[in-house]
Amino acid sequence: MRLRFLRLIRIAGLAAASLAVIALAATGAARSEDAPTTMIILDGSGSMWGRLAPDNRAKIDIAREKLGALLSAPSKARVGLIAFGHRRRGDCNDVELIAPPDAARQDVLDPIAKLNPKGPGPVTAAIKMAADAIAQSRPAQIIVIADNADNCRQDSCAAARDIAKSSPGVAIQVIGVGVPANERPRLACVAEATGGRYYDITDSNGLNAALDETTKLAILSPGEVAGATEPTTPPPPPAGASLRASAALVEGGPLLKVPLTWRVYKTGGTTVLGQGFDKDISVKLPAGEYDIEAELGGIKVRRPIKIADGEAQSIVLPLDAAHLAVRAIAAKGATPATTAVLTLSSSDAPVSIQRGGMLDVYLKPANYSLIVVDGTARVSQTLSLAAGDDKPVDIMLSTGTLKVSATGGDGKPLSDVLLTVETDDPESPNGRREVARSRSSDATFSLTEGTYYIGAHSANGSVSKRVGIGAGQSVSETLAVKLVPVTISALVAGAAPKADQNIFYRVDRIDGDRVSIARAIGPALSLDLSPGRYRVTASLAVSHLSASQEIAVEDGKPAKAVIDIASGQVNFVPAAGAVPAFGDVYWEVSDTSGMPIWRATGSEATAVLAPGKYTVRFDVRDKHGKAAFEVRAGESQKIEIGPG
Template identity: 35%
Template structure:
């Protein structure tokens, strides 16, 4: 509701009108109820038990970048296209296939997300859409995840496969979008294959798989990309088995195996348990250096000719190699050791809202100071050489160091308790109203040495900031315009508090007229606003013909002044 009051006073021959319009800042709009759409009928539902797989292919411009490897110089999108097409070709498997992309139609548009072929489309439509896909724009991964949730709907079993080459660059939180996806489509995993993404950025993608029960694949080169697509195909498509209604096909006889075989496993230390994770393997002929085996798998069991070979294994940048002699009718088994340790750094207590908000972890060699690992809390899980390390956890202004000594073959998980909590704030002028955008927050704590007994420890002008603070009692001050609100908040270790502050304030709008009409051009106006009551004082002086600002609830006297002859008028408002 708006109140309008007009007062006329005559000073020095000038006739001045002042209009004061106090009103609420947050008017709620009533939106028309959206008409509910009926659910699709049973005829469009997938047969019971049939898999649904939605492929989400990155259509951002960076997918035209070329690989720089000895055997592959094509663009990333061309390699991805050739790897995905056999999986979605007619008759390849029994799954219901769909295709989605983002950034493929418009440059610089963060809303460019499209389900090109809905789940259940003909394989011909899917392959044709894949062939026509031409990357050109941004990478709105978060929006692509939300669109995928709608595309999957109630189809079960179902899964989503994302193939991309970078993090969301549209200022959206893909981790939060994945959390929403997990709630909207429970039981639907998102497997994400990321091409040549720097390790420091992978956390913003790993969280997608983690939140939905999927897997993250770090495809730094074409070989790793091929292996990742193969593994995802097994996970999502179940090996690609054809439906029972398909015509029977004669099963060809297994080819006769060579009379020699080579098997190899990899462990952290000699005599240790073989790795269960994928390892990059290379087997070359000792004399010629000819490559005979190249694969990504926990171990290898390859049929090779008798002879001498060099077996190499690489995992997370650490390598091991050994010679192997293969004879007729005598399988050769070798066990390689990385002579490494594994370190994981996890949080103890409340988990961060998203990967981007998690504390930063830096692992340094205690002797040399060289950085061995850097990443977000709950994402550090990597191989390192045996040594003594200093682990530093930094969360905004809080930092903590811990030491750990790792021996060969040791696998250690550090559970970090920062003894801190997270406080997220927003402010509004009425309960459930729109958040105030022009706002500043200050966080104060008791300080006996400060003149007023408190000191400011954090400040932000963001409309919805999050602060990580040591456990304790704090005083939150929210300011917007000339309005201010204070509240005391107790924060315990592990707390994740979302606090909405309701400011007892309203917007005050001021305008003035001269002789009952608009002021002549060049007229200099000023407004002075004073509190009324026992401790009356001026709180604002504004030099402008009109004014709009937020004030605390209370009684005020508003003066309008013509600067050139000091003519003035005032009005008291509540």
């Protein structure tokens, strides 16, 4: 007799999206002020009609089925829905807020059932709309279910970074369904930027580990735990089924409500006769002996059962396991710290490493070591778990958030700046120790409560300030590096440099820390300097000429310096008939000591020379010429040289 599973849940990559909303309410239940808020973004682009192996079902159909089933579970959660690409082909503006977070649950369910994929994929516009819909509600998150990155020429990564800054505490979980390998980074960055996670779904089998991880996306009200719940006695099998199997942490314990992976075998066999993914499984089996297996995370239990002809029975598989749900929080009553990393180990071997401030795992009974790191905070704790434990743990980090930005004298962000955070340390040479740094002009640091010294350092100046951070506080500071715009130019032979006369500029500070500030080549130099005294040098490299000038830069007063490179310009030409019509002329200028200081070739030549007396000569074939001349600063002259 052929097996027919009445409640076999097809395992599909899109089930991950559904698991994320396992705790959503079915109707407009009463909501508390701290009820979690979630915006679901469902891909309605035409590619969602693509099919997933091995079930060969359309991705959108799997999404409809699973979301529809799990959106009926009661909780205090507030849920909204956004879809894109579902109304018009080729329209990148096709993004719709179908249901705001306060909508009745049926207003979310009905549109999901009717969604008809057809258009492009404006993912970026959808996540921006979701963040706007969430507004200031916390705790909150966005769940994106999509089968490709944005194809409407928008930068999803940049949008996610903006959301992380403007809406702290809103994590974006991204479930990528059959996303091409070259497009995955453009979706994964969205989750990474906001403290969420990216799930790479490629087919409907072999993803048990990933599916278990997605249960952590369940939307819980503060104090709720995604785990065991009443009752302890399983319900009877539905009509037509001969077996219903449920699971509990221990014998006689409450039934689990989280999805497990179920498999059915002939007794002692290895061929899977059927499988499902749900909190329980109901099947119709012919009389005989079977093994039923339940898997949750790293826990796997297999139990023999015997089905008599015409018999219907319900069983509970005890996992002999414990459930641990950890939240890392900055202070009492705070939401999970999205930048915290939690590492759970057993016998020095990592068991689970999670970002986003939460860790939710099912474990074998044992002693475990938990380490939570968030910025400068590091908290460790030893946990002893026994079979049947359903343990929520809050780790208090006693941290605050420090947002630091740096601007220049014009109030605009500095393009090249180093932000530093230091704390008192008597053992350090200068009495302080650096604990964090960033090359961004706008950075956020997680710091344990205490007093710190923040600094902004640019190539041309720096500023520092003392700040205090309390647990759970968010402090913002803008450091203005007082810089003054300075323009430096040069004169060559009494005039502005010509296009081919590159000037080498050097700026050195001559008070305080005597350091070289800048070096550049060009007709002029514009830069910002902090108030102080400087020496500016301008050199005409090809002529070995240079000049220096000291300048004083005062706060709030733009400065300008013109450096006169004392020199004159001389144009050398042979007298008419002095040289053959063809052939290069070799020119050489010597100073009064006879030392050659300049050479050139050509029918005529131009030299820029320091004031003084010189001799010039030319040679071409058997013709020679020589003349003495004098250069005066700022003058230009032409010298004709005849043979002799």
